[in-house]
Amino acid sequence: MRLLLIEDDRGIARGIQSRLEESGFVVDMVHDGQPAEKLLAQNKHDLVILDLGLPGIDGMTLLNRFRQTNRHTPVIILTARDELDDRVQGLTSGADDYIVKPFEPAELEARIRAVSRRAGAHGDLPRPEVSVGGLRLSGVDRRIFNGERALEVSPREFAVLELLMLRHGRVVSKAQLQDHLTYFGGDLGDTAIEVYVHRVRKKLENCRVEIITVRGFGYLLQAIAQDAPSAAS
Incomplete structure (x- = not known):
């Protein structure tokens, strides 16, 4: 499974990438909203992990634009924003799950697999070449x-x-x-x-x-x- 990790904190991103790759995932990583939008447009990933506090284009805007053209690829929001309004807005905008930092890596892996199973029930996810x-x-x-x-x-x-x-x-x-x-x-x-x-x-x-x-x-x-x-x- 190929994942796109959009996270501006490079230390956190490297830690997530390392843990997920040890578990058998292929993880592409980007730290800014503008290059992230270009990668999302290529539609080469099975699932997206998205931080909200991004430079260039913020995560919520990125999610809204992505859902205008892609309604199927699962998106998990991973953010420090823990207010109820943020959760509601994220899920309403098209996120499939919402995880608040700090988090346990095992929980993130479990959420990825659960979201992927649900998405798979609605048709094949895009796969890389x-x-x-x-x-x-x-x-x-x-x-x-x-x-x-x-x-x-x-x-x-x-x-x-x-x-x-x-x-x-x-x-x-x-x-x-x-x-x-x-x-x-x-x-x-x-x-x-x-x-x-x-x-x-x-x-x-x-x-x-x-x-x-x-x-x-x-x-x-x-x-x-x-x-x-x-x-x-």
Whole structure:
């Protein structure tokens, strides 16, 4: 899942970004209202985390403008403003949730997942386009292609490969994969994750990417250099 974090306090923003990326999210970050508006217009994110006290364009104005053109992408307001009138205005303007600082990172993660589940019930959220080696994740089609050929994968196999592609070059833990797969139902243990990773590996045999097991940590997806032997284990 790709998030856009709009927060003018760079220290707070870096802390949020680090925590969310450890949990398997891809986080783009911006600190000013004007560049934030340009990023929002590109519609490349699954969810927006929005501070209200922004330079350039304040958060409430940004939210109102965004909702004029996009009614589906979830927005969570994250702000120090705790007055009832601010909460009411934020939610009325189109925010899906409102969190007051200071907050616990675990609560923010839980709110992100809850809001995303609710939004998903009303249709597919926009997804990014990601390429690794000759493999391409199509956000529009919700499919993965090897060159021009679509890979035949089950929904859970797709979810495994989707997260590995979104975090390519970085280790993805089994816990992160388990959490990502909860959207498809069921409580999956370590053995089930290993089975799905094995199935995905088999389907990548003719692709220029490989899944490497980083023992004790998780899995890592990377492109294979031309003529280089596979290092998957």
